[in-house]
Amino acid sequence: MPIKLPFSGRRQSHPTDLWTQCPDCQEMLYNKQLDKNQRICPRCGHHFRLRVDARIGQLLDRDSFREQDAGLESVDMLGFVDQKPYPERLEAARKGTGVRDAAVWGTGTMSGTRVAICVMDFAFMGGSMGTVVGEKVTRAAEYALSERLPLIIISASGGARMQEGTLSLMQLAKTVAALGRLADAGVPFISVMTDPTTGGVFASFSALGDVNLAEPKALIGFAGARVAAGTISESLPEGFQRAEFLFEHGFIDMVVPRPRLRETIVGLLRYLRAATVVPDKSGSNGSSPMSRPLSYLESLTGREPKEAVHG
């Protein structure tokens, strides 16, 4: 990996076999070869899911990533027990994946352009969004706003995390409200949907990019396909809830194969710069009160770790 993230033990705790079978074409793929090919099946082009470190390594300039708020961990607000208590599930997920929760955010550069980026990891409890994921997306958006950096969010999630109940649901509002302020201030946001992007994540920040991108054949939808099928007697349309289906229906700008994702985003960033109008000339409030950072955000910026920036 070109970057080093503070994840420990992932390699050791994942004793992977040497071979992986492609779920699409059934070809047996040599894992090293698969990794070298950005985890895309060389035979049929199936995109395997990416862990967060691999994703960041593929997208950002070498060694440019600086993770923020790495220490955030979920707590069990509800005392939630299904077949297992939630804290045990969290602990198992942390041990199994080497990450603290299902999202990582930080800053980095893409072909020299500084960006704020948040990447989700499906391996951690299905990429589900609880308070920590919502907090990281929100902090990434707030940081992007205060620094006027383009924001990129790579989604991979089954939806809201049930174990945090309505507090997970409230993350939809929290993240979307932050993105609203970003949009009002003219700071761009690129949403990249990968397999899968469903439920409350698709129904909040993922759907709201100034530009929405998706990886080929990624499952993207609001309701589980079984639920959707159950509501009608007929069968589902061909390619239902796949990236190409959403493209056809006008919710995605481009379906981008993984090897072209970085250059596509870099190309977009040449156009998607933060608007230069910052009407906060000393004393004047500007004509639009929404286009300057609001007082609440100003109080937050002191909390964000400052970092030594870019190369």
Place this chain on the structure above:
Amino acid sequence: MAEQPAVTVAAENRAALVADQEELRNAVWGRVQLARNVHRPHTLELLRLMATDIIELHGDRLFRDDPAVVGGFCKIDGRRAVFVGHQKGDEVNENVRRNFGMPHPEGYRKAIRLYRLAERLQLPVVTFVDTPGAFPGPASEERGVAEAIARSIQVMAGLRTPIVTVITGEGGSGGALALAVGDVVIALENAVYSVISPEGAASILWRSPDYAQQAAVAMRMTAAEQLALRVIDEVVPEPAGGAHDHPDETARALRARIAYHLDALAGRDRRTLLDARYARYRRMGEFVTITSAGEAKQERGGWAERIRQFLESGRAAIVGDGVGTLPTDTDLDEDDVPLREDV
């Protein structure tokens, strides 16, 4: 880790606990059923009882009029407002026409249109929430129900006029939240609010919809618990038999509280209003920060812990043993991690 150990139960207390759990399950499930009661007064019924000069508006100007979402102008105790709400029917044909209160994307786009209108007219918005969820069918997906919900949430979050939200019945997931991003969120006593339906949660987490009652308990979906979690701000009591027993009494109680909050919000300047609304959702949820020394630093001075203990008091932990036969972990397919919302 940062967690307290799960509540441990002495053997001699276990029988009592099992009885408590049954009682608890029945109590919670009773409220879920009241919230879903077909005779419960819905948005238009409540409005007719509490408001005057009601003018309903129709259509999203893009595709069609969604009967599952109603909206328009009304006067609540003399205060002019724009209302938007889910609408169920109280008998079969009407319920089918209303799609059981499950909106398609056009329902949310109608709502967005009305929010914008309210903003332009500087009228406050009152929303009424009562839906099992957004409609999950192919037509809904094709027209972008997720985008419509996300957009509605975003418009509400930044709307430059006051918003009072009332959860009157079922607050079902994103389809409910899309009408529920208020400055103040109040709920009727027997209303429920959850991230997924209890049946959906049971299907995913317990692998069987038969565990819906356990899921309802675990998700803390009753109005009282949502108040403790500060997801809602106030609970309005219902008549003894539930809202459907005395709709007029229910509407009267609601009217007073809506009017109170409309008045309280009316005086705020727009910046203060928007900052407070942003802060209301910004604080939702709880987490800890693990320091470099490996300690868990609590946010807001252990507030989460206090809330949890508060929730825990008067309620036993829902432990697996003694509650009949739960499927074991080995029954679970490891590849298909059952840890996420899937509806």
